[in-house]
Amino acid sequence: MTAREEARGPAAGVSPRPAPASQLTVWSLRPALQENLDRKLFGQHLVNKVVVKAVKGFLNNTNAKKPLALSLHGWTGTGKNFVSKIVAESIYKRGLQSKYVHQFVATLHFPHAPSINLYKDQLQSWIRGNVSICPRSLFIFDEMDKMHAGLIDSIKPFLDYYELLDGVSYRQAIFIFLSNAGAEKITEVALDFWRNGRTREDIQLTDIQNALSVSVFNNKNSGFWHSTLIDRNLIDYFVPFLPLEYKHVKMCVRVEIESRGYVVDEDILTRIADEMTYFPREERIYSDKGCKTVDAKLDYYYDF
Ligand SMILES: Nc1ncnc2c1ncn2[C@@H]1O[C@H](COP(=O)(O)OP(=O)(O)OP(=O)(O)O)[C@@H](O)[C@H]1O
Numbered sequence: 001m002t003a004r005e006e007a008r009g010p011a012a013g014v015s016p017r018p019a020p021a022s023q024l025t026v027w028s029l030r031p032a033l034q035e036n037l038d039r040k041l042f043g044q045h046l047v048n049k050v051v052v053k054a055v056k057g058f059l060n061n062t063n064a065k066k067p068l069a070l071s072l073h074g075w076t077g078t079g080k081n082f083v084s085k086i087v088a089e090s091i092y093k094r095g096l097q098s099k100y101v102h103q104f105v106a107t108l109h110f111p112h113a114p115s116i117n118l119y120k121d122q123l124q125s126w127i128r129g130n131v132s133i134c135p136r137s138l139f140i141f142d143e144m145d146k147m148h149a150g151l152i153d154s155i156k157p158f159l160d161y162y163e164l165l166d167g168v169s170y171r172q173a174i175f176i177f178l179s180n181a182g183a184e185k186i187t188e189v190a191l192d193f194w195r196n197g198r199t200r201e202d203i204q205l206t207d208i209q210n211a212l213s214v215s216v217f218n219n220k221n222s223g224f225w226h227s228t229l230i231d232r233n234l235i236d237y238f239v240p241f242l243p244l245e246y247k248h249v250k251m252c253v254r255v256e257i258e259s260r261g262y263v264v265d266e267d268i269l270t271r272i273a274d275e276m277t278y279f280p281r282e283e284r285i286y287s288d289k290g291c292k293t294v295d296a297k298l299d300y301y302y303d304f
Pocket residue numbers: 040041042043044074075076077078079080081082083179180244252290291292
């Protein structure tokens with residue numbers, strides 16, 4: 001969907017201003033989500049399927065009973081921020097730059113444990129204020145695993161099945177949480193498939209999702225430790241990002257080379273992918289930084 005927009009998303013402590021009514025009314029479906037994920041996202045068949053289903057289904061539902069809440073989990077550099085960006089671009093003309101998209105980074109916006117009560121109040125008032133301005137607001141919480149335990153529960157009322165809270169409906173809003181928590185569990189399942197000679201694409205959501213939510217719930221450093229959001233089933237989907245393999249890293253390198261307008265040199269491409277480190281130590285299957293740092297490595301070979 002497209003919102004007639006734009007300005008800036010909320011920085012810490014910003015009180016949102018009401019937008020003109022004309023900005024709130026025009027929404028039309030942007031077709032790019034499936035297409036962009038198919039084309040740009042490598043090695044994440046589960047993510048592709050779940051995110052498209054969840055987001056499209058939600059946007060097409062004129063009678064949603066609660067906001068959409070997606071929790072994206074996986075190893076570093078596997079595409080969580082990348083997918084959030086693609087989702088934002090599929091809904092808002094200006095993507096992450098839209099003033100209806102609000103990104104929170106735990107270590108930036110909520111750094112000090114003693115201020116947790118202040119953060120809870122701020123978080124509630126930012127969300128209330130922004131959803132009052134635009135019901136179809138998108139909130140992205142990055143580094144959930146670095147969020148102080150209990151903080152995220154302050155947004156529980158907004159994720160629940162209320163029609164109105166103090167005159168505001170949150171049912172059209174979208175919440176996306178990003179986290180490295182649960183990455184070990186996801187890797188365990190992926191490795192299990194690999195060691196049993198089964199293809200990565202055979203992995204089903206049901207092979208991971210339940211174990212993932214339990215492990216995140218029981219992990220003191222997940223930001224969701226004993227969280228009522230999980231306890232009360234307010235997270236609609238736990239989305240597992242699989243660790244990326246050598247072939248996916250090569251695909252990322254190729255895209256990066258092409259995006260800079262260089263001719264792809266297969267030798268350089270292979271050398272960059274070879275320079276990344278892979279785990280577990282014996283099999284060396286998965287890139288320990290995913291596709292992160294690929295662009296920095298490219299500078300070494302192409303920029304003189
Ligand atoms: N699965 C993927 N397919 C295509 N490109 C990818 C993929 N994963 C990562 N990339 C590339 O690597 C960059 C870094 O990935 P991204 O920031 O999305 O990782 P992340 O999972 O959010 O990591 P972190 O947990 O460290 O925040 C992306 O901007 C994108 O260019």
